[in-house]
Amino acid sequence: MNTRKIIGVLLIVLSLGLGYFGLNKVSDNSTSIEVLDLKVDLSNNSEKELGYVYVGLAVLVLGGGLFLLKKNSN
Template sequence: MKIGKIIGIVLIAASLYMGYLGINKVSNSSAEIEVLGLEIDASNDSGKEQGFIYIGLAIVLLGSGVYSLNNK
């Protein structure tokens, strides 16, 4: 197995992990509570930003990994 294919597989695995972290960070950065009929929304905008950055990096890593695997 060539080193390029190994690097491609590692990049794809890293992209899956970064995507998982990003999705969890975005989904856990907001919460809603209902108190006495009023709905209160508490969101963490910086957490959402970090989550979207992780997802963007995951896309870049995935593209790099696929390119490395297909490169001859």
């Protein structure tokens, strides 16, 4: 196994971790409370945006890992 394939596999594993962390960050930062028939939505938008950045990075890293795995070495 050459180094290009090893780095590709490591990038794919890293992207799965980043995606998981990002999705958890997005889902953990929104709650809603119902007080006297009034529903109040509380969310931390800056943390949600950071979660979306992690998901975007995960997609880019996954693409890089797949590129390295599929590229033919001459």
